[in-house]
Amino acid sequence: MPELQIIGAPQSNYVWVTRIACHEKGVSYTLVPVMPHTVEVDAIHPLGKIPALRHGDLILAESRAICFYIDHAFGGPPLVPRDPSEGALTEQWISIVNTHFDVLVARPYVGAYFFPGTPDGRPNRPVIDAALPKLEAQFAMLDRAVAKTGHLAGNAFTLADMNVLPMLFYLHHLPESGSMLRRTPNLSAYYERHIARASVKEAVPPPLPGRSSWNSEI
Ligand SMILES: N[C@@H](CCC(=O)N[C@@H](CS)C(=O)NCC(=O)O)C(=O)O
Numbered sequence: 001m002p003e004l005q006i007i008g009a010p011q012s013n014y015v016w017v018t019r020i021a022c023h024e025k026g027v028s029y030t031l032v033p034v035m036p037h038t039v040e041v042d043a044i045h046p047l048g049k050i051p052a053l054r055h056g057d058l059i060l061a062e063s064r065a066i067c068f069y070i071d072h073a074f075g076g077p078p079l080v081p082r083d084p085s086e087g088a089l090t091e092q093w094i095s096i097v098n099t100h101f102d103v104l105v106a107r108p109y110v111g112a113y114f115f116p117g118t119p120d121g122r123p124n125r126p127v128i129d130a131a132l133p134k135l136e137a138q139f140a141m142l143d144r145a146v147a148k149t150g151h152l153a154g155n156a157f158t159l160a161d162m163n164v165l166p167m168l169f170y171l172h173h174l175p176e177s178g179s180m181l182r183r184t185p186n187l188s189a190y191y192e193r194h195i196a197r198a199s200v201k202e203a204v205p206p207p208l209p210g211r212s213s214w215n216s217e218i
Contacts, residue, residue: 005038006066007032008050010205013102013166014063021067023199025076029152064094067159073138079159089153093145093160097152101142102167105134109177110170114208132176139184147186149186150193157194165191165200 001181006022006029007113016030022029033042037048044052045061053060053069060066071079080090109131112124142164145152152160168191181188194200207213 002056004029004031004070005054006030007034007044007052007054009033009035010203011208012036012050012205013170016166016169016203016205017052017063017159017163018053018066018070019203020165021070021079021159021195021201023077023202024157024213025070027070027074027076051062063099063163079162081156081158084182086154086158090158090160093152094163096141097160097164097167101138101164105131105138106167106171106177110174113174117206128176132180134143135171135177136180137154139180139187143184143187146190150186157197161194162200165194168193169204170214178215 004016004022006018010016010019010031010033019029019031021027032040034050036045036050040105041050041052044054044059047061049061050062051063051066053066053067055073058069060069067079074199108127112127116122116124116127118124142152149155151157152164155182162217168181168187172181172191172195181191191214
């Protein structure tokens with residue numbers, strides 16, 4: 001069997017998702033920790049984004065496609081239930097989280113701290129302040145979603161949960177979103193429970209270069 005490479009910096013939430021997927025399936029891999037828009041990544045992802053995957057002759061971009069491959073090319077427990085209804089519900093939550101929660105709310109907010117684009121490098125307050133009401137609404141949505149079973153889809157830990165946990169990790173460590181998360185009871189319990197899962201914990205990213213932890217110096 002050729003070596004499976006997950007290509008991308010470990011601080012990327014989507015790289016982390018693919019690593020959780022490998023762990024859950026019992027698939028061994030090598031992490032190639034490179035930034036977006038580097039030669040290795042540009043050779044695979046048409047937009048230069050991470051993660052990318054290389055496995056023998058196969059090269060792949062996009063976390064969802066990579067997780068599909070990991071799920072279907074190997075044995076081990078399914079990441080997405082094979083039952084049509086449960087599988088579709090899992091896909092529903094992956095899609096909502098990726099196209100709304102991440103892109104429109106979490107990413108601009110987190111980016112305003114870690115990549116602020118301000119002249120003095122301080123957090124970008126207008127972007128943060130604009131994100132907060134939207135974040136509140138999305139946390140409420142996720143809180144309702146996990147209230148019943150402690151999972152996003154059905155009664156098991158699926159790719160929908162693997163996909164959102166890295167985003168919640170960053171939000172947990174930032175000031176306003178961290179206290180908002182602690183005030184959101186079901187989502188907070190969900191986060192604390194699943195962040196301790198071996199597959200998730202194993203790939204907790206090291207702090208960004210130049211920082212000593214995820215929540216200091218912000
Ligand atoms: N839809 C992509 C999103 C990947 C993505 O946005 N990756 C970020 C790092 S978390 C990235 O490469 N950013 C650089 C850029 O957007 O130029 C996926 O699911 O893999």
